[in-house]
Amino acid sequence: MISLPFALLVTATLGSILAGLSCSIAGVFVVRLNMASIGFCMSHAAFAGAAFGLLIEVDPLLTAMLFASATAVLLAPVANRAKLNTDVVIGIMFSLMIALAFVFLNLSPGEAASGTALRILWGSIFAVSEYDVLYLALLCTVMVSFVVLFYKEILALMFNQKLAKAAGVNTYVFMLVVVFLTGLAVSFSLKLVGGLLVYALIINPTSTAYQFFWDFRKIMIFSPVIGVASCLVGFVFSLETDFPIGASIVIVSAILLAVSIAVSPKRRTVKGAALSV
Amino acid sequence: MSGSKEPKAVVLLDEVSTIYEGERLPAIRDVSLSINAGDFVCVVGPNGSGKTTLLETINGILRNTSGKVRVFGLDVTESGHSVRTRTGYVIQNFEIDPLSPFLCKNVVMSGRVGKIGLLRFPSESDWSVVDRSMRLVGMESYADRPVGKLSGGEFQKILLARAIAQEPEMFLLDEPFANLDLKSRADVDRLISDLNRKGATTVMVSHEIDSIPAACSHLIVMDRGRVVAFGPRDELLSNGMLSSLMKERGSVH
Numbered sequence: 001m002i003s004l005p006f007a008l009l010v011t012a013t014l015g016s017i018l019a020g021l022s023c024s025i026a027g028v029f030v031v032r033l034n035m036a037s038i039g040f041c042m043s044h045a046a047f048a049g050a051a052f053g054l055l056i057e058v059d060p061l062l063t064a065m066l067f068a069s070a071t072a073v074l075l076a077p078v079a080n081r082a083k084l085n086t087d088v089v090i091g092i093m094f095s096l097m098i099a100l101a102f103v104f105l106n107l108s109p110g111e112a113a114s115g116t117a118l119r120i121l122w123g124s125i126f127a128v129s130e131y132d133v134l135y136l137a138l139l140c141t142v143m144v145s146f147v148v149l150f151y152k153e154i155l156a157l158m159f160n161q162k163l164a165k166a167a168g169v170n171t172y173v174f175m176l177v178v179v180f181l182t183g184l185a186v187s188f189s190l191k192l193v194g195g196l197l198v199y200a201l202i203i204n205p206t207s208t209a210y211q212f213f214w215d216f217r218k219i220m221i222f223s224p225v226i227g228v229a230s231c232l233v234g235f236v237f238s239l240e241t242d243f244p245i246g247a248s249i250v251i252v253s254a255i256l257l258a259v260s261i262a263v264s265p266k267r268r269t270v271k272g273a274a275l276s277v
Numbered sequence: 278m279s280g281s282k283e284p285k286a287v288v289l290l291d292e293v294s295t296i297y298e299g300e301r302l303p304a305i306r307d308v309s310l311s312i313n314a315g316d317f318v319c320v321v322g323p324n325g326s327g328k329t330t331l332l333e334t335i336n337g338i339l340r341n342t343s344g345k346v347r348v349f350g351l352d353v354t355e356s357g358h359s360v361r362t363r364t365g366y367v368i369q370n371f372e373i374d375p376l377s378p379f380l381c382k383n384v385v386m387s388g389r390v391g392k393i394g395l396l397r398f399p400s401e402s403d404w405s406v407v408d409r410s411m412r413l414v415g416m417e418s419y420a421d422r423p424v425g426k427l428s429g430g431e432f433q434k435i436l437l438a439r440a441i442a443q444e445p446e447m448f449l450l451d452e453p454f455a456n457l458d459l460k461s462r463a464d465v466d467r468l469i470s471d472l473n474r475k476g477a478t479t480v481m482v483s484h485e486i487d488s489i490p491a492a493c494s495h496l497i498v499m500d501r502g503r504v505v506a507f508g509p510r511d512e513l514l515s516n517g518m519l520s521s522l523m524k525e526r527g528s529v530h
Contacts, residue, residue: 168358
């Protein structure tokens with residue numbers, strides 16, 4: 001058991017809650033739009049961006065945001081222009097981002113930078129500052145407001161983009177906002193969970209909620225609940241075991257997913273159901 | 278019906294071509310036509326003749342590459358959202374994702390999203406329109422069921438209810454009888470004819486001549502992206518041109 005100074009404990013706890021909240025809201029969009037691999041690509045782009053920030057001595061959070069959002073926004077046009085499946089382009093971008101990250105880290109001067117970079121890769125409680133928590137809090141406020149205020153547009157968009165457009169929804173703007181918010185959630189959670197693992201925090205909670213519900217509203221409510229719970233339990237687990245926090249959170253969320261798959265009512269066949277119809 | 282500048286025209290296409298991104302050949306080319314308020318028009322033609330492209334050019338889902346598209350007197354390129362808010366669209370060959378986490382009533386409500394407008398929540402009267410639409414297609418008992426579990430025909434009816442819930446001035450129906458059994462076909466035929474009689478302009482795509490509803494007064498015949506005939510239904514059906522076109526292109530019905 002690690003004992004932390006109270007202030008750090010508060011920062012880390014709030015950071016975990018808010019990272020869980022923002023990533024799992026983004027997860028609902030990512031999973032439903034079949035963008036799981038985009039989330040994967042974005043988290044590595046954010047990592048490359050953070051490494052670039054260290055190299056040019058700019059706040060890594062800012063460059064992480066830029067890289068993650070730019071990657072997401074560029075994916076579809078590049079896939080279109082290259083006449084390739086989006087998944088193929090994601091594969092190319094993903095490896096390019098990792099390559100760039102390694103180059104940037106290699107070029108970064110001094111030991112301190114590589115220590116910071118490693119923390120971005122693995123995630124660390126100690127890397128999270130009050131400012132990071134503040135940014136995360138702002139992002140969560142924006143995301144929750146977006147979901148509440150535009151729920152009917154989001155539902156239409158998540159059901160089918162073409163039909164949403166046909167009903168008069170400005171799908172282009174909404175998609176841009178969804179992708180941009182996902183990029184921000186990835187970037188802001190990077191320091192805590194780590195570039196290699198933030199992706200799991202995006203898709204695991206939503207996938208867990210999918211095991212129980214058919215109603216999009218319930219998934220929209222329970223995915224963040226599961227995300228926050230995974231982060232809090234993961235945080236405590238990490239304090240108890242001295243495991244890295246990112247790894248702990250991902251392990252907890254994966255266990256939750258595994259258990260939910262095992263007990264999912266969606267896979268249960270009700271005995272006698274055929275007779276009662 | 279004919280003549281390009283009639284005042285009552287709801288849909289007015291002038292020398293319109295639509296080319297899909299990256300393609301060279303237009304999916305529809307040099308299409309000029311006008312459809313009046315309250316008309317029931319069927320678009321017929323073989324596979325790949327540009328029927329769906331025509332529908333999606335009318336509501337601006339596809340941007341026309343040349344020519345002018347005016348719907349409800351509005352330019353679709355500039356006022357696409359407003360046109361689409363007033364137009365109910367039933368999409369063709371929609372594949373249901375069995376894991377789709379949406380209840381039928383929410384899918385039907387999603388048709389009204391543009392009509393309700395930004396920053397407004399669906400009111401009780403919106404929900405009663407949803408209930409009524411589901412009743413009209415005979416799916417009222419499916420409100421709380423997930424769409425992923427429906428059969429193809431049931432889902433087709435939910436998509437129709439979705440367009441009806443929009444209470445549009447015009448329906449664009451792309452193969453609305455797809456996946457329906459004979460009885461459901463007759464029900465849907467009666468329903469869309471009824472909606473047309475109450476004033477909704479209706480443009481319906483069909484690749485089967487036999488499934489054209491009796492209420493349909495005019496036909497647009499398409500072949501290889503061009504409108505090859507546009508006129509009263511009975512006239513076009515009796516002169517044999519249509520059936521020989523369908524036979525020639527390999528779809529015999």
